[in-house]
Amino acid sequence: MTRAKASTGGTRGFIVPIGGDDRRIRKAAILRRFAQLCGGSRAHIGIVSTVSEMPDAAYRYERAFRDLRIDRISLLRFGSRADCESERNLAVLDAVDGIFLLGADTSHFSDTLGNTSAAQKIHSRNAQGIHVAATSTGAAFLPEQMIAAGQSGTTPRADIVELAPGLGLIGELIIDQHYRHQDRLGRLLMALTYNPRAIGIGLDEDTAAFIGPDHRLQVVGSGGITIVDPSQLQHSAIHPDRRHAPVSMIGLHLDILVEGDLYDLAAHRATINR
Secondary structure, eight states, X not given: OOBOOOOTTOOOOOEEEEOOOGGGGXXXXXXXXXXXXXXXXXXXXXXXXXXXXXXXXXXXXXXXXXXXXXXXXXXXXXXXXXXXXXXXXXXXXXXXXXXXXXXXXXXXXXXXXXXXXXXXXXXXXXXXXXXXXXXXXXXXXXXXXXXEEEXXXXXXBTTSEEEEEOOOSBSSEEEESSTTTTTOHHHHHHHHHHOTTSEEEEEOTTEEXXXXXXXXXXXXXSSEEEEEEOTTOOEEOOOTTOXXXXXXXXXXXXXXXXXXXXXXXXXXXXXXXX
């Protein structure tokens, strides 16, 4: 498992992909846990949107964090690549204790934020100990490879998923969101066929994976997380002339984790934490 190296003597921050569902944010234990990591009532949290105008979701999350008595909140709009090079925006990223990335159309992440000064700043600040959370499609953007598009369905097919470069905060991981609600097992499996060294994480709505600097993941939220480990995959075959055909995958290991459960990404091992 690879990530940006921590600064000398420092500890990398948490990475927190969240499965989405903004309707529950006011009740979410997820925001409370993230706020505590960032310093509680003393925290300064930056809420990042990659759309051209600040969406309603940004203001809802701002209110939700203020309900948790977080008073220092900065709303950052990265609607263009110019915004991602803005000295003002970069200065705010330097000042915050936690970064919260909102979901958007998947093309916005690679086209707008990818390989910019803002992306590099988020990367370096996480390496210095700042915690980074992302919800919905933002969660998929956190690793080196992201699921950019795809179809619902349980059975993997070559044409069921499209991949794109991600933010690169963590390597050898593929994340999908709104997982159980939108029946996305097939496209996650297919993404792993293309990236057999990665571990797949399927996030239900209102559910988060708190991934610490020790590569241990803990589940927080009302749903579940599906972990797909292809490290012992014995067989998979894609027919180049039959992209609509189902793909066989033999030797996968699958775990379903719920609130409090742990998973060691380095050791490929789940633990029930009751």
